[in-house]
Amino acid sequence: MxxxxxxxxxxxxxxxxxxxxxxxxxxxxxxxxxxxxxxxxxxxxxxxxxxxxxxxxxxxxxxxxxxxxxxxxxxxxxxxxxxxxxxxxxxxxxxxxxxQPAAAVRLGEIYLQGNERIGLKRNYAQALKSFEAGALAQRGDAQYYVSVMHRNGWGTSVDRTESLRWLLLSANKRYAPAFAELGRIHMEGEGVAQARVDGWGYLLLANRFGTPEQRAVPDELMAKYEGWMKPGEKDKARDMADAWIASHGGA
CATH class of the missing domain: 1.25.40 (Serine Threonine Protein Phosphatase 5, Tetratricopeptide repeat)
Known part of the structure; x- marks a missing residue:
């Protein structure tokens, strides 16, 4: 076997x-x-x-x-x-x-938080190293974490461009938290030009590909941004999400 x-x-x-x-x-x-x-x-x-x-x-x-x-x-x-x-x-x-890249991601999560029960202190440098190992093996969750590390300057310098690059790579693996974060930064105009249609479209994709647990974040963000959307923008966002799916291998 x-x-x-x-x-x-x-x-x-x-x-x-x-x-x-x-x-x-x-x-x-x-x-x-x-x-x-x-x-x-x-x-x-x-x-x-x-x-x-x-x-x-x-x-x-x-x-x-x-x-x-x-x-x-x-x-x-x-x-x-x-x-x-x-x-x-x-x-x-x-x-x-x-x-085993999944093990590297799990290690990264441990280093990111630390674990007092085993005397392990938070170590951003080790967390980034572990996430990078998983990211280079094309894991969407690891690529998302690398994005987070660059966005916050954890274990490295703050680099919004590098953070966005890894976030897009993660989204291309249909990793829902990456779509949710893309939605947030486009709605807020954080490090990118504000784009409500794109932002809402990314949140729709986060809902589409997320687990029930992962959908809580885009649901919360959509409730927050509901009043920001102008007439017709949600329809355009749905078209954007459908076009993304069609251009990335379908449903």
């Missing part, structure tokens, strides 16, 4: 997000691969204790898939393990260093 296929099976079993979009895994050693496969076999037979033990061996030997699985298990406290921020962090490090 391939790493990607086994991750999909485990994700379904434990309700985890084990996506490997953009991941380029280094080939594991034969020992690491053997331990990983023993873990998969143990999990399929219902012996999670043995599975975790085998995956721990595989992760230490450099198996990225095993490290990514363990990071998620310890993060949620599922699969027979107790929740542990420390172990989550350790396995995220192993997975990110091995080429």
């Amino acid at each position: 391939t790493v990607r296929k086994s991750l999909a099976v485990l994700a379904a079993a434990f309700g985890l997000n084990l996506a490997v979009t953009g991941a380029v895994f280094a080939a594991p050693s034969p020992q690491a691969e053997a331990a990983y496969e023993r873990g998969v076999a143990a999990q399929r037979s219902g012996d999670m204790e043995a599975a975790v033990t085998e995956w721990q061996e595989a992760a230490v030997e450099g198996h990225v898939g095993a490290a990514w699985i363990l990071a998620n298990l310890y993060d949620k406290g599922v699969g027979g393990v107790s929740q542990s921020d420390a172990k989550t962090y350790d396995y995220l490090l192993l997975a990110a260093r091995g080429g």
Whole structure:
């Protein structure tokens, strides 16, 4: 069973997000691969204790898939393990260093906030480095975070042009928070020329591509800007959103 296929099976079993979009895994050693496969076999037979033990061996030997699985298990406290921020962090490090961009993004989020429970202080420089690793692997969420870092001058100097560049790249991946931020800055004229039609159109796209949780932000912004829109501008914004979708591969 391939790493990607086994991750999909485990994700379904434990309700985890084990996506490997953009991941380029280094080939594991034969020992690491053997331990990983023993873990998969143990999990399929219902012996999670043995599975975790085998995956721990595989992760230490450099198996990225095993490290990514363990990071998620310890993060949620599922699969027979107790929740542990420390172990989550350790396995995220192993997975990110091995080429898992989703792990790099998760690490960036930890560095961005810090974690007092494991004695980790906020570190903007490390957060930016982690987000850049994910961004270069073409992850929309990572590109959005890089935009945020440049906009706020976190771990780098304030650079609105660079922030906008990464924001547009993220939006091209249909990442809803990027559309919401594009909507906000165009409505406000923050770093760009004020453009209500474009701003409203981006908010429509944020709603279109967002998860139920992500839609809360564009909904709030649309309520705020409702009175700013002039007659006919919402129709033009809908046309703009439809044109964007058509020019980016359709619905």
